[in-house]
Amino acid sequence: AVKKAKREARDSSENNFIPRARAVKFLQISPGEFRKLCILKGIFPRMPPRQYAGLQSYYFKKDITQLARDPVTATLRQLHTYKKKHQKFTYLKDKHSLKFLELSKPDYDLQRLVAERYPTPDAAIADVDDCLCLLSLFAQFSSEHSQLSEKCATLMNQFLVYVAATQSLRKCFISTKGFYFQAIINNQLVTWSEPHRFNLQIPQEVEMEVLKTFVEFYLEMLKAIMVYLYQQIQLQFPLQITDFQQSVHEIQQHLKQFNFKQTALQQTVFKNQIYKLNREVPQQLSFLVLCGGAQLGDNCTHLLTDRKVQKPPGVDVVQPQFCFDSFNLGVLLPVYEYEPEQQLPPHLSPFQFDFTQDQQKDEIGYIPERLTQLVNYYKQFVLQVKPEVVVMAEEAYKKERELLGVQVQLPDNDKEAESSAEEVKTNFDYEPKIKKDLEMDPELRMQKGMLSGRKRKVYEKLVEKEDELKTLRKQLMQKRRENRKEAVEK
Template sequence: MGGLEKKKYERGSATNYITRNKARKKLQLSLPDFRRLCILKGIYPHEPKHKKKVNKGSTAARTFYLIKDIKFLLHEPIVNKFREYKVFVRKLRKAYGKSEWNTVERLKDNKPNYKLDHIVKERYPTFIDALRDLDDALSMCFLFSTFPRTGKCHVQTIQLCRRLTVEFLHYVIAARALRKVFLSIKGIYYQAEVLGQPIVWITPYAFSHDHPTDVDYRVMATFTEFYTTLLGFVNFRLYQSLNLHYPPKLEGQAHTEVKAREDSYALDSESSMEKLAALSASLARVVVPAEEEAELDEFPADGETAAHEEERRKELQAQEQQKKLFEGLKFFLNREVPREALAFIIRSFGGDVSWDKSLCIGATYDVTDSCITHQIVDRPGQQTPVIGRCYVQPQWVFDSVNARLLLPVADYFPGVPLPPHLSPFVSEKEGDYVPPEKMKLLALQRGEHPGGKLQRTGQQGTNPALE
């Protein structure tokens, strides 16, 4: 018994793929809308193993998608919204052409909108899944938050990215979740540990932007549209886990909010956002939890298990000590140093930080404060030295975080050639080359004093700024 004989290219791998043009016609979407839909839904092209068979014997360059992915897109409600928006644009152009201004206003009031909440829940069934995929979202949002307010990107998108990234930075500060920092040519790499998941993102330096012409900002804006929705969900859940107000409020702001409403001004919301973005104040909590140190349960173990548990316990102790690295220290930032990055790092490890009031909003104390222990400078000879205060270059903060201890300040005095900035993301194995600077750092972590000139931070030494 035999059925109908199938023709060539109607069975096997050829039936699992579909070209982009056929998929677009099947969905009745234009190429930009099809590309946008695939980005939002997480559908990507696939390279067939036998491309010539799938392409029906042709060797022409074509983009292929899985047929099951295209069938999955057929039931997406956003497709109807794309069609409604196309009709809306056509009607709006027609009303503009006829100068029917009442119709224009009516159409703008009824502009079709859509939400991406269901797509976020669909792509990330659990909260841990969302955290694992947060690296690209943070990097893209931090990039968009630094864009100038030009015609390349919508101002609302830039402001939304700025607000969401500031909220995430405040969570990292409140949870003491920052672990590693690295200064690179591309920007500043950060690594935070959120609910046991390592998250790495990059923040660009605060330089003026010159938009390149070979970048498709519409594709980037589509990714950012999804990432902002995802980051909003994540921020809300993270703030709930720490009993923090969301949207965030500064300490003392919640009590004075009712009084402030009575005599509020137009720019009060912008001023509140600037104070929040200064990263110098703590956030208000819904319920202040009782601070009780949780004791780890200890179970009897033998052999390798005991050694593993001991190593894990030491690692946890080292992390707890690192969280309090800058506790009890007061920093003052000069105007020439990167304020936001240093304020974020210092606050993440328990330190107090301030700057000149004329530089930025949010300064908590002045340069004349006698309790300041460290002043971060990058121009030697520009300040009046104060006895008992350490003047160090900004790299001391970054290197101390990566070393998990306060490094000797003598190597970071103003005007002194700085030691190499080692990457904390590189771990040498047995037999690999270890730089001499890394050997010196490992000796410091063991409590040794390599060389004769290195001193602990507690021993002041001779500061060239005071001579």
């Protein structure tokens, strides 16, 4: 009966899952091309109930059979032969053949891949966070990847212009890793980060070819999203952006015909103000200031700087943190706390705290003193001076919560994976054994994976015997203690 159950479990694993090496051989492509194909098609490794081919990655057989019929697989094979011919003609210095070969270079359709993975625009917007983070990172790369970084920078500018013009930004935060932003786009929460602008040195451990494949797909994905968003406001994509502020104002003038209403405090926090950025201040602040309803210019009301400068008459000189804290609270904070060469107050994260409610603790149970100050200031200034603004903001907040409560379900194979895994588990369950292997030391697991099947079975039996001996010793020691206690009591 045990042999039959083991055979059923092995058969069910082999029928539903296929190891990576066998999948590469079946598709007749190289391992690098297989990895690229999986990234473009959104196929991920799965955990089978029994690792019948050793410790390696497994995939659904159904996914691999679909890849075999996919036109992208055929295109990757053609690209492989194209590269070989290109190397050959380059070595022979045959310019005439190279010219004709480059004209017939095969290419795959990324628009079709985006449409397959995200059938609706809402599904794409719900999964755009990683896309924005990676594109903003590549937009700051050096001349080694100049063409790719230019594409990423122009597309990110188009996205930031849309967010600033529609004033969709709701939260912002500065950290050592960079700037974090959160916006509401098409009733979906979108969170992304932008790194600080330094000379980035790429570590040798990072595989740039893998990241380039992701960027290649994400560029087409963000283009499709931006076309949809610009069509909603009856504008043609892409916009010709010469000046960031001018493009934002042009879109805002265009949005007036749609009765575009301001429903959040963050949209009017910098209204009727003009800001000027000193040269050492990060350029992300121009995006933040425009999202708050302000303008950029020389005849300014606020000068943003990180160092001590001579104060012009009638101008408030503040540090950049003033804009972030004021925007998150929805109210302009006192200027004297943010003057140059002044010790700045703690910068609290809006992703962790709500500045309109009392008695909020962090993970340790500590209530920051700065949080109580911000809550008190919000109550004193906003509730007393601008009660109508609070009512409007609360109504908008409720609407946003209702809209954001409806989450978009991404078209993924996770449900199919769970259902098929459950069907396999009904035959025979080896999950605890797999968990035990995963909890093992990585070096021991690698050594165990290098053993043959026969030697691995012998090793597992020895380990089981050692475990049994340990449990027996513990039981005997416990019995001895109990006997001693009984003897002492008598």
